[in-house]
Amino acid sequence: MFKGLSPIQYHGREVWPLIEGGKGVAATNHASAGAWAAAGGIGTVSAVNADSYDADGKIVPQVYKALTRRERHEELIAYAIEGAVQQVQRAWEIASGKGAININVLWEMGGAQRVLHGVLERTKGLVSGVTCGAGMPYKLSEIASHYGVSYLPIVSSARAFRALWKRAYSKAQELLAAVVYEDPWLAGGHNGLSNAENPLEPQDPYPRVKALRETMREGGLPDSVPIVMAGGVWYLRDWNNWIDNPELGTIAFQFGTRPLLTKESPIPEQWKAKLMTLEEGDVLLHRFSPTGFYSSAVRNPFLRELEARSERQIPYSTEEAGDHTFQLDVGVKGKNFWVTRNDLLRAREWFGRGYTSALKTPDNTLVFVGEQEKAVIRKDQADCMGCLSQCQFSSWADTETNSTGRLADPRSFCIQKTLQEIAHGGEVDQNLMFAGHSAFNFKKDPFYSNGFVPSVKQLVDRILTGD
Numbered sequence: 001m002f003k004g005l006s007p008i009q010y011h012g013r014e015v016w017p018l019i020e021g022g023k024g025v026a027a028t029n030h031a032s033a034g035a036w037a038a039a040g041g042i043g044t045v046s047a048v049n050a051d052s053y054d055a056d057g058k059i060v061p062q063v064y065k066a067l068t069r070r071e072r073h074e075e076l077i078a079y080a081i082e083g084a085v086q087q088v089q090r091a092w093e094i095a096s097g098k099g100a101i102n103i104n105v106l107w108e109m110g111g112a113q114r115v116l117h118g119v120l121e122r123t124k125g126l127v128s129g130v131t132c133g134a135g136m137p138y139k140l141s142e143i144a145s146h147y148g149v150s151y152l153p154i155v156s157s158a159r160a161f162r163a164l165w166k167r168a169y170s171k172a173q174e175l176l177a178a179v180v181y182e183d184p185w186l187a188g189g190h191n192g193l194s195n196a197e198n199p200l201e202p203q204d205p206y207p208r209v210k211a212l213r214e215t216m217r218e219g220g221l222p223d224s225v226p227i228v229m230a231g232g233v234w235y236l237r238d239w240n241n242w243i244d245n246p247e248l249g250t251i252a253f254q255f256g257t258r259p260l261l262t263k264e265s266p267i268p269e270q271w272k273a274k275l276m277t278l279e280e281g282d283v284l285l286h287r288f289s290p291t292g293f294y295s296s297a298v299r300n301p302f303l304r305e306l307e308a309r310s311e312r313q314i315p316y317s318t319e320e321a322g323d324h325t326f327q328l329d330v331g332v333k334g335k336n337f338w339v340t341r342n343d344l345l346r347a348r349e350w351f352g353r354g355y356t357s358a359l360k361t362p363d364n365t366l367v368f369v370g371e372q373e374k375a376v377i378r379k380d381q382a383d384c385m386g387c388l389s390q391c392q393f394s395s396w397a398d399t400e401t402n403s404t405g406r407l408a409d410p411r412s413f414c415i416q417k418t419l420q421e422i423a424h425g426g427e428v429d430q431n432l433m434f435a436g437h438s439a440f441n442f443k444k445d446p447f448y449s450n451g452f453v454p455s456v457k458q459l460v461d462r463i464l465t466g467d
Helices: 032-040 069-095 112-122 140-147 160-169 169-175 205-218 234-244 271-275 301-311 341-352 371-382 415-423 447-451 456-464
Strands: 008-010 014-016 017-018 042-046 100-106 130-134 150-157 179-182 227-231 251-255 283-286 295-296 314-315 359-362 365-368
Touching: 008 042, 008 447, 017 456, 032 069, 032 100, 032 456, 042 069, 069 100, 100 112, 100 447, 130 140, 130 179, 140 150, 140 169, 150 160, 150 169, 160 169, 160 205, 179 205, 179 295, 205 227, 234 251, 283 301, 301 314, 301 365, 314 341, 341 365, 359 371, 359 415, 365 371
Parallel strands: 017 042, 017 251, 042 100, 100 130, 130 150, 150 179, 179 227, 227 251
Antiparallel strands: 008 014, 283 295, 314 365, 359 365
């Protein structure tokens, strides 16, 4: 046992201060969450469009048959609720009364509040708590209180927690089980990097977590309410000075990337194999997500193509003005595209290389793509099923108008499509592969030598030693 580490009380249970990070779509399910809880920790079922099963135990494909976005959005919510309910029920059975089971949602996913209500209504007594980030989940405390479950907001700064506390959480503090601090420079998936923070200049998490604890104390929260450190957590020995530290109060740890590589992990074998090849620097903090948030994923050919697409981009004016004195004569129809001489020459070069279509962006720029790429972009935008509250790629919004009112952005991608594909056997190089920035440790950590893939129990036991 790693020195100083001791169990915590969580929702009436004694558990290890180790939380499995929830990862959607379908990268954290009943098998991994149930096993994590059975090992004495807090397992987390991702309730982001989770898989459901037919009578034979086969995954039900999430096929959208409706003709309109709004109707497909309703199909999506039905899939999401049914899938998460089945995952929780199965995780509970695997846990056999040990540890605890949480569910995780993204606040900015489509129909987040409806999904939470739908899942919690049908899983009473099975779910201990809800972790929620990717946005400012003001109503999380209200929903948790309605069903008598704990809530664990995910924040990346003391400032964000202060806003949530003042607006809502102070009215339901008895069910605030912990506050998850997610390092926005190191965590995998979507994160809370603000516009005031430089993505290229990571900050030491210690003073940021210390500030979070001070903010919690200002609100009257005792030090026994844990702060859960998430993002960049691999070895507990790296966090020795955080444990039993009076400046920080009770600290727990969330592991998101390490549980991807276990026997129970639901991700396909080729994804697991890819993780074992990663080098330091292979995970990219980027802003291509249609949510508009920063996120971290493996810099594979899928991401590299998005980078290249954005590099084939030029600003334009609809009339001659300033240094926009040359009419664009490639990739567009019509004459109302004025660009600089240098950009005209760049556009002609791209056109000559096969990038023959120029697509408008919401920022008065044009990106040059090939005809096949254009067809995929347009089809994906048309097939939108409203998986986000607002989508920059398709301009969907979960509002009465069903639209953000902005031009759909071809520099992004359909996140539901690619996450479903990679989770269910799609090509790992041609899809978004979320991972934290510590993923290179799979190749370096002797625990995984000779291609060893542990069970969740073996992983938790290893973590408890400090390694």
